[in-house]
Amino acid sequence: MKQAEDARIExxxxxxxxxxxxxxYMRPDLELQDGDNLLGLGLIDSLGFVxxxxxxxxxxxxxxxxxxxxxxxxxxxxxxxxFVERKRAT
Amino acid sequence: MCGIxxxxxxxxxxxxxxxxLRRMARALRHRGPDGFGLGFGPGAGFxxxxxxIFDIPGGWQPIVTEPxxxxxxxxxxxxxxxxxxxxxxxxxxxxRTLTDTEVVLRLLVRDGLDALHRLNGQFAFAWWQPRERRxxxxxxxxxxxPLHYAVQPDGGIVFGSEAKALFASGEIAAEPDxxxxxxxxxxxxxxxxxxxxxxxxxxxxxxxxVWERGRIVADRTWWRPDYTARDAPPEEELLExxxxxxxxxxxxxxxxxxxxxxxLDSSLITALARDASEHRLRTFSVAFQDERxxxxxxxxxxxxxxxxxxxxxxxxxxxxxxxxxxxVRHAEAPLIRTAPVxxxxxxxxxxxxxxxxxxxxxxxxxxxxxxxxxxxxxxRRRALHDEAALAELDELYPYLAATGARRGPAWRRxxxxxxxxxxxxxxxxxxxxxxxxxxxxxxxxxEAALLPRDSMxxxxxxxxxxxxxxxxxxxxxxxxxxxxxxxxxxxAQGDRVAMAHGVxxxxxxxxxxxxxxxxxxxxxxxxxxMREKAALRDLAAAVLPARIADRPKQPYRAPEFxxxxxxxxxxxxxxxxxxxxxxxxxxFDEQRVAGLVRRCRSGRASGLREGMALxxxxxxxxxxxxxxxxxxxxxxxxxxEP
Numbered sequence: 001m002k003q004a005e006d007a008r009i010e011x012x013x014x015x016x017x018x019x020x021x022x023x024x025y026m027r028p029d030l031e032l033q034d035g036d037n038l039l040g041l042g043l044i045d046s047l048g049f050v051x052x053x054x055x056x057x058x059x060x061x062x063x064x065x066x067x068x069x070x071x072x073x074x075x076x077x078x079x080x081x082x083f084v085e086r087k088r089a090t
Numbered sequence: 091m092c093g094i095x096x097x098x099x100x101x102x103x104x105x106x107x108x109x110x111l112r113r114m115a116r117a118l119r120h121r122g123p124d125g126f127g128l129g130f131g132p133g134a135g136f137x138x139x140x141x142x143i144f145d146i147p148g149g150w151q152p153i154v155t156e157p158x159x160x161x162x163x164x165x166x167x168x169x170x171x172x173x174x175x176x177x178x179x180x181x182x183x184x185x186r187t188l189t190d191t192e193v194v195l196r197l198l199v200r201d202g203l204d205a206l207h208r209l210n211g212q213f214a215f216a217w218w219q220p221r222e223r224r225x226x227x228x229x230x231x232x233x234x235x236p237l238h239y240a241v242q243p244d245g246g247i248v249f250g251s252e253a254k255a256l257f258a259s260g261e262i263a264a265e266p267d268x269x270x271x272x273x274x275x276x277x278x279x280x281x282x283x284x285x286x287x288x289x290x291x292x293x294x295x296x297x298x299x300v301w302e303r304g305r306i307v308a309d310r311t312w313w314r315p316d317y318t319a320r321d322a323p324p325e326e327e328l329l330e331x332x333x334x335x336x337x338x339x340x341x342x343x344x345x346x347x348x349x350x351x352x353x354l355d356s357s358l359i360t361a362l363a364r365d366a367s368e369h370r371l372r373t374f375s376v377a378f379q380d381e382r383x384x385x386x387x388x389x390x391x392x393x394x395x396x397x398x399x400x401x402x403x404x405x406x407x408x409x410x411x412x413x414x415x416x417x418v419r420h421a422e423a424p425l426i427r428t429a430p431v432x433x434x435x436x437x438x439x440x441x442x443x444x445x446x447x448x449x450x451x452x453x454x455x456x457x458x459x460x461x462x463x464x465x466x467x468x469x470r471r472r473a474l475h476d477e478a479a480l481a482e483l484d485e486l487y488p489y490l491a492a493t494g495a496r497r498g499p500a501w502r503r504x505x506x507x508x509x510x511x512x513x514x515x516x517x518x519x520x521x522x523x524x525x526x527x528x529x530x531x532x533x534x535x536x537e538a539a540l541l542p543r544d545s546m547x548x549x550x551x552x553x554x555x556x557x558x559x560x561x562x563x564x565x566x567x568x569x570x571x572x573x574x575x576x577x578x579x580x581x582a583q584g585d586r587v588a589m590a591h592g593v594x595x596x597x598x599x600x601x602x603x604x605x606x607x608x609x610x611x612x613x614x615x616x617x618x619x620m621r622e623k624a625a626l627r628d629l630a631a632a633v634l635p636a637r638i639a640d641r642p643k644q645p646y647r648a649p650e651f652x653x654x655x656x657x658x659x660x661x662x663x664x665x666x667x668x669x670x671x672x673x674x675x676x677x678f679d680e681q682r683v684a685g686l687v688r689r690c691r692s693g694r695a696s697g698l699r700e701g702m703a704l705x706x707x708x709x710x711x712x713x714x715x716x717x718x719x720x721x722x723x724x725x726x727x728x729x730x731e732p
Contacts, residue, residue, distance in 0.1 A: 021694070028681040045526070046523055047504065049500055054498060069500055
């Protein structure tokens with residue numbers, strides 16, 4: 001369990017860092033929380049979303065399916081962390 | 091080919107000062123380095139700077155007819171002027187000079203504006219009829235040549251090939267017009283009649299404007315691209331037409347060369363020009379030190395196969411940075427790509443080789459559906475009911491892989507979500523969405539100021555009535571012609587960077603007869619499955635090596651980050667992007683730009699989104715400094731004698 005928890009924290013940190021580095025500079029006023037809606041806040045536009053999904057695929061070696069491109073899976077740092085965890089478990 | 095300008099007063103008793111006209115002439119000297127002419131009338135003054143191509147000793151402007159004193163200042167070429175001259179002579183009208191300028195003037199005097207339909211060429215001119223106190227401004231069908239004007243509060247009018255001539259008059263101030271800036275960050279260029287300068291308008295392609303005694307009495311289109319279906323032409327007609335179009339465009343009293351990109355279109359033009367030329371043809375190419383952008387092997391293959399005298403200009407990152415601000419000065423608008431810069435340098439090199447006229451391949455991709463955008467339209471529409479089409483979207487825009495753009499489900503979703511199929515602008519929503527990356531850097535004040543005017547809605551509102559009756563790819567073609575070809579490719583990447591060095595581009599694909607032929611062709615002649623420009627490829631197979639005729643399209647691009655953020659990059663880059671400079675311009679948010687600069691500086695910035703953002707912000711800053719800021723360009727008087 002500890003191992004899984006550590007992995008989850010690591011993924012969360014990496015996703016958070018990727019978003020901070022690539023997108024958050026566009027919103028210097030924003031204190032991003034892990035549950036915040038990345039698209040709803042206007043932090044990531046549709047072209048940025050392409051970069052984000054590719055980063056997740058490349059970094060974690062997972063294949064994202066067309067039907068998996070949803071806000072439930074990619075809408076927030078929490079959502080992405082959970083999605084990566086589920087994909088790795090399958 | 092020339093630069094033109096003028097001032098006409100509402101009140102004929104108010105004179106036009108010679109010093110103002112001399113400053114306007116100086117501002118346009120690059121367009122006409124061979125000399126200039128001035129003309130005066132009551133409350134009217136005209137300027138022409140001349141690049142001598144026809145009738146070198148006799149072609150000075152303004153040209154005036156007698157006895158009514160009707161006059162013209164004219165920028166461009168009408169290629170069928172010998173035939174039109176013969177027609178005039180047959181009707182008893184003789185010309186004093188051998189210029190196309192005089193032919194156009196005498197046709198106008200004889201036939202009025204109906205004469206425009208007989209002109210085959212690229213031109214912008216001002217026709218002055220003193221008795222009626224009427225000024226008519228005209229621009230060619232596709233808008234190859236620029237023409238700007240501003241109406242003054244008292245009804246007077248100031249015009250010029252470029253906006254800088256208006257500013258040089260001392261009567262028009264250069265201030266930003268956010269609508270024009272926002273057009274650039276929507277569809278890549280300011281769309282006529284809008285410009286990035288408040289109060290400055292440009293004639294729409296294929297339009298005319300009539301000013302009379304202080305009032306605009308007509309502002310209308312005399313030609314527009316019409317995609318209404320008609321009978322298909324005989325296939326063999328295309329080769330004949332292209333040969334004739336090239337033949338006409340080799341007409342000049344100076345040597346004509348071609349630009350050779352290594353792709354299908356310019357190779358085809360070069361092959362036809364070689365066949366039609368009496369001398370060994372000279373070809374000119376841009377090559378890049380960065381091999382992701384480089385096409386030199388293809389260029390060399392064509393040059394060798396056709397036996398041209400080939401010149402290559404090797405471009406490195408420092409070359410782009412060094413010339414960037416000069417290109418903005420000539421483009422007179424913000425840019426979202428660095429691609430105009432190498433063409434500016436190529437024009438300079440071409441001029442240094444003694445060539446002042448070049449034929450190029452512009453227009454083929456719009457008329458014969460060469461861009462991936464056309465395939466994208468087909469696939470996005472098919473994907474609405476056929477999931478298999480989704481995977482094919484991955485094959486589009488392969489060159490973007492080099493900029494970090496990725497393939498996969500999110501990429502496909504990007505296309506699917508970009509716009510509804512019943513939107514008239516369906517084909518161009520993806521471009522608008524991606525280009526909007528620059529708008530994310532606007533200050534809140536700019537965002538608020540732009541709220542009442544949505545650039546895409548403005549485009550939608552401006553569509554011709556017949557648009558709705560055209561097919562999806564015909565609509566896409568119309569939008570490419572209107573939003574990309576004229577506002578960007580023929581302007582920032584065409585006329586402006588070539589004329590910066592007094593080099594005239596000629597575009598055989600933009601002969602209106604070729605356009606008509608392309609519209610009449612069956613769709614498969616343009617996009618056959620996923621084989622683009624099918625008829626042109628078939629045609630090329632007859633005159634070019636197979637590896638060129640069959641070569642997949644490689645869009646012309648240039649490096650974006652390295653020129654501005656490598657060791658030894660010029661200091662002005664960081665100065666223009668500094669908080670103080672950004673505050674002075676007031677268009678972009680300091681903190682967001684600071685974040686982008688940090689990423690550029692550390693080499694982490696990448697991709698389409700940040701590439702456009704960097705070039706967009708940097709060019710806008712440069713544009714503002716050159717035209718609108720406290721250190722804006724000043725225009726001295728032309729001191730040479732007319």
